[in-house]
Amino acid sequence: MVYYIRFLKTPRFQQQKKSVFISALICITTDLGDDFLAENVDLTASWIQHPSHKVRYQTAVQWQAGSRQLSILLGPFSPNDVAGQTAVLKIRLPDVEKDVLGEHSTPLVISGCSAPFGPGREPAEQLIRRDLNIGDNVRPLRIWEETGNSIARHIWDAALANIIFLEQVITGTGKSMPVLNQLLNSGKSNLQVVELGAGCGIVGIALATMLANCEVLLTDLPEVSDIVTRNINEASPKSSAAIKFQTLDWDDPTPNLTQGPIDLILVSDCTYNADSLPALVSVLDRLVRGSPGAMVLVALKRRHESEAVFFDLMRRAGFASLQTKVSLPAQWEQVDQIEMHCYQQESGVKRA
Ligand SMILES: C[S@@+](CC[C@H](N)C(=O)[O-])C[C@H]1O[C@@H](n2cnc3c(N)ncnc32)[C@H](O)[C@@H]1O
Numbered sequence: 001m002v003y004y005i006r007f008l009k010t011p012r013f014q015q016q017k018k019s020v021f022i023s024a025l026i027c028i029t030t031d032l033g034d035d036f037l038a039e040n041v042d043l044t045a046s047w048i049q050h051p052s053h054k055v056r057y058q059t060a061v062q063w064q065a066g067s068r069q070l071s072i073l074l075g076p077f078s079p080n081d082v083a084g085q086t087a088v089l090k091i092r093l094p095d096v097e098k099d100v101l102g103e104h105s106t107p108l109v110i111s112g113c114s115a116p117f118g119p120g121r122e123p124a125e126q127l128i129r130r131d132l133n134i135g136d137n138v139r140p141l142r143i144w145e146e147t148g149n150s151i152a153r154h155i156w157d158a159a160l161a162n163i164i165f166l167e168q169v170i171t172g173t174g175k176s177m178p179v180l181n182q183l184l185n186s187g188k189s190n191l192q193v194v195e196l197g198a199g200c201g202i203v204g205i206a207l208a209t210m211l212a213n214c215e216v217l218l219t220d221l222p223e224v225s226d227i228v229t230r231n232i233n234e235a236s237p238k239s240s241a242a243i244k245f246q247t248l249d250w251d252d253p254t255p256n257l258t259q260g261p262i263d264l265i266l267v268s269d270c271t272y273n274a275d276s277l278p279a280l281v282s283v284l285d286r287l288v289r290g291s292p293g294a295m296v297l298v299a300l301k302r303r304h305e306s307e308a309v310f311f312d313l314m315r316r317a318g319f320a321s322l323q324t325k326v327s328l329p330a331q332w333e334q335v336d337q338i339e340m341h342c343y344q345q346e347s348g349v350k351r352a
Helices: 157-171 178-184 202-210 222-234 274-290 305-316
Strands: 003-016 019-029 041-049 055-063 070-077 087-092 112-114 127-133 141-146 191-196 214-220 242-247 264-268 295-300 319-329 335-345
Touching: 003 087, 003 112, 003 127, 019 087, 041 070, 055 070, 070 087, 141 202, 141 222, 157 178, 157 202, 157 264, 157 295, 157 319, 157 335, 178 295, 178 335, 191 202, 191 274, 202 214, 202 222, 202 242, 202 264, 214 222, 222 242, 264 274, 274 305, 274 335, 295 319, 305 319
Parallel strands: 191 214, 191 264, 214 242, 264 295
Antiparallel strands: 003 019, 019 070, 041 055, 041 087, 087 112, 112 127, 127 141, 295 335, 319 335
16 A cells, blocks of 8 residues: 655745745645554755755655654745746655556655745645656656545546556556557557546556557546646647547546547546446446447545445446556555456446
């Protein structure tokens, strides 16, 4: 289970008598926000000049086991030091310059960078940016999340595992699934990809960053529209790859999503709520019936037993799967296993 640095109070410049400080309040929690990191961890807090990326000041802080929050205070600075400055605050592990996503490289604690703040912009917006490196020849991912308690506007562990898996399949290193390898390495132009419950859009954006010639349509409820649009605008897709967003509620009739048949449907961490599973499976069924041969890649972190109904519903809709697992780090040098299921619908199956 990976832990994420989050801002409880986003950073701001704070005047105290004749000095100025940068202050913020952070916590380190799971994706669900239901558990705090229970190990001592040394961190580095850096004031980075915006937009030059120059590090102006950095200091060591420590997250202590058992805590629920940590105050960050950088300074004192003289008012002249900060006059006219726009800043961002980055919090990271001291020995991790870059968060590299991989089965053996993903850090236990994912770093975070604030939105810009400074005179006229105080405090920073309620956002945090993840800068994630996927592979040697892939531009880093910059993904914004909200700092509040939203389910949709966050990155979830299964999304990280899905990216790690897709990278292994595309590069032919690590885990493989022959049918998916074939699809992603077929060189097909305009590979049509749809992501359901995309949240911040991290998985679809990562795929378009790694794979040329694909059209990725991210879908979710209207509430993610702002954050996903921000992330699409900051994305660096590969040549001839495109990323768009369209709202899609699984409970509404499914519109036509793509011009041609869909090749791949991505789903990450969308099975946590058993009540929404019939609607999710019925959307998958309708989409694949309209695009026979489409593959469905589901990344799933088992959170409770009720999720097992997903597998029954998929079976009844005629989907058969290949499976593997991707490891993410967990506390006390343990590992967490995320399930990857690659589904195809058997032909001739009657509508469930
Ligand atoms: C746990 S989040 C996962 C987000 C993202 N896939 C990730 O892994 O980072 C589940 C997502 O499913 C979406 N979702 C839940 N019910 C939905 C529905 N009825 N229609 C469309 N999306 C839905 C939520 O809005 C949310 O973005």
